[in-house]
Amino acid sequence: MDTSNQFYFQWHFLANCNLRCKHCYQNTYARSELEFDKLIKIADQIINALKKWNMFGRISLTGGEPFASQSLFPLLKYLDASDRIFSIDILTNGTLITSEFINDLKQIQKLHQIQISLDGGNASTHDSVRGKGSFDKAVDAIRLLKRSNFSVSLMFTLMQLNKHNYEDFLNFAVTENVDAVTIERVTPCGHGKIDDILTAEEIRDIYTKITRIANNLPSSLKVRRARPLWINTANENTDPDANIGGFCPVGLTALAILWDGIVLPCRRLEIPLGNILTDGLFKIWYENEILWKIRDKDNLVGKCKSCKNLAYCGGCRAIAYAVTGNYMESDVQCWI
Amino acid sequence: MLDLNDVYVLNDNFILRSIHDKFWCLDTNSGDQYRLNRVAYDILSELHPNQPISVEISNVSSKYKIAKDVFERDAIELLSSAIKSNIIRKEV
Ligand SMILES: C[S@@+](CC[C@H](N)C(=O)[O-])C[C@H]1O[C@@H](n2cnc3c(N)ncnc32)[C@H](O)[C@@H]1O
Numbered sequence: 536m537d538t539s540n541q542f543y544f545q546w547h548f549l550a551n552c553n554l555r556c557k558h559c560y561q562n563t564y565a566r567s568e569l570e571f572d573k574l575i576k577i578a579d580q581i582i583n584a585l586k587k588w589n590m591f592g593r594i595s596l597t598g599g600e601p602f603a604s605q606s607l608f609p610l611l612k613y614l615d616a617s618d619r620i621f622s623i624d625i626l627t628n629g630t631l632i633t634s635e636f637i638n639d640l641k642q643i644q645k646l647h648q649i650q651i652s653l654d655g656g657n658a659s660t661h662d663s664v665r666g667k668g669s670f671d672k673a674v675d676a677i678r679l680l681k682r683s684n685f686s687v688s689l690m691f692t693l694m695q696l697n698k699h700n701y702e703d704f705l706n707f708a709v710t711e712n713v714d715a716v717t718i719e720r721v722t723p724c725g726h727g728k729i730d731d732i733l734t735a736e737e738i739r740d741i742y743t744k745i746t747r748i749a750n751n752l753p754s755s756l757k758v759r760r761a762r763p764l765w766i767n768t769a770n771e772n773t774d775p776d777a778n779i780g781g782f783c784p785v786g787l788t789a790l791a792i793l794w795d796g797i798v799l800p801c802r803r804l805e806i807p808l809g810n811i812l813t814d815g816l817f818k819i820w821y822e823n824e825i826l827w828k829i830r831d832k833d834n835l836v837g838k839c840k841s842c843k844n845l846a847y848c849g850g851c852r853a854i855a856y857a858v859t860g861n862y863m864e865s866d867v868q869c870w871i
Numbered sequence: 872m873l874d875l876n877d878v879y880v881l882n883d884n885f886i887l888r889s890i891h892d893k894f895w896c897l898d899t900n901s902g903d904q905y906r907l908n909r910v911a912y913d914i915l916s917e918l919h920p921n922q923p924i925s926v927e928i929s930n931v932s933s934k935y936k937i938a939k940d941v942f943e944r945d946a947i948e949l950l951s952s953a954i955k956s957n958i959i960r961k962e963v
Pocket residue numbers: 552558559560561597598599600601626627628629651652690691692719720721722723724725726727803
């Protein structure tokens with residue numbers, strides 16, 4: 536599929552969660568959820584916008600913890616039935632996934648991947664972030680899903696608490712034969728604090744090492760690096776199939792929607808743009824000045840603006856905002 | 872036929888936006904998008920509740936090196952099609 540035709544929605548359709556991770560960007564874990572008819576109203580706005588724009592949607596359903604919600608499967612089925620949505624992912628902590636869900640998951644034709652958060656390659660590191668016992672449960676879920684032939688990816692959020700453990704994490708991913716891994720930087724928002732983030736030099740060393748390691752990993756394991764900063768490791772790459780470096784689609788072909796309908800440019804860029812239920816998606820997408828500012832690279836300030844790698848990077852606007860208060864500032868974790 | 876002494880404004884659900892040399896008129900209700908050229912964008916941007924379109928057309932035309940009568944004809948054509956598409960409305 537032509538990727539210029541794709542739009543990404545990350546939909547946090549509930550806030551409720553069974554864990555309380557130390558870095559979590561959420562400020563609330565409210566148990567109440569939107570009524571199902573309101574979820575459908577949101578889904579219809581997404582589908583309607585895709586039709587209007589002649590685009591196709593990739594949706595990640597997440598929370599909170601999506602498997603804690605009775606609405607998960609009805610919503611999956613509804614989205615699955617739309618010819619405008621071509622791919623659905625579920626982003627989960629994995630701890631509530633049991634064999635009872637397998638049959639229902641199998642019914643979802645467009646389910647592309649289930650992403651499980653793993654913030655360490657062993658129980659002590661992962662549990663230091665996510666709480667005692669959460670590693671074993673996540674591992675059970677990974678094995679159950681792999682045995683049941685689902686595509687599984689792992690998400691490692693890099694922070695001070697687990698920076699020593701990314702190699703164990705990669706080894707774990709190889710051993711468990713998962714399909715993809717994403718290693719992303721913690722954003723200091725919500726429960727995430729400025730002291731949790733790594734220095735630019737630490738990020739340089741870890742990203743460079745990961746690209747070197749990735750050269751020797753089995754080709755069945757995708758190390759996702761089509762994201763800001765990774766381009767600066769491209770000279771270490773020897774794998775012609777690795778897709779290294781990418782300009783973030785924020786403001787262009789991506790949006791995040793929260794449990795109450797609030798729309799953010801990206802889940803980590805915590806600037807509310809409006810509410811999809813009251814303002815409508817078109818009004819938010821067309822009118823909001825913040826989105827128009829982000830869309831124009833000329834508004835960047837600092838070293839990103841004149842960077843030779845701009846087209847393949849652009850820095851992370853969420854990190855810039857969370858640290859400096861200006862979402863057009865340079866990425867504070869860039870080492871070049 | 873459009874009367875140049877009339878006042879026209881953008882309907883409330885429409886907004887104009889631009890980045891560099893790209894210009895749009897966007898319908899925040901229906902999601903319709905109209906790609907504009909710079910001149911059309913300038914003309915629609917000039918619409919103002921206390922100014923007849925003759926003033927707007929002459930303001931914008933002074934920015935471009937186009938014969939006044941040619942410019943006026945094109946501007947009227949643009950505004951007429953904007954009325955048809957419900958993008959602008961007459962202020963009474
Ligand atoms: C909010 S969770 C929702 C799904 C599920 N509860 C989970 O933990 O996977 C989605 C992902 O966001 C990550 N995340 C949470 N807070 C973050 C932060 N402050 N910065 C970056 N990523 C964060 C989590 O680690 C997780 O991988």
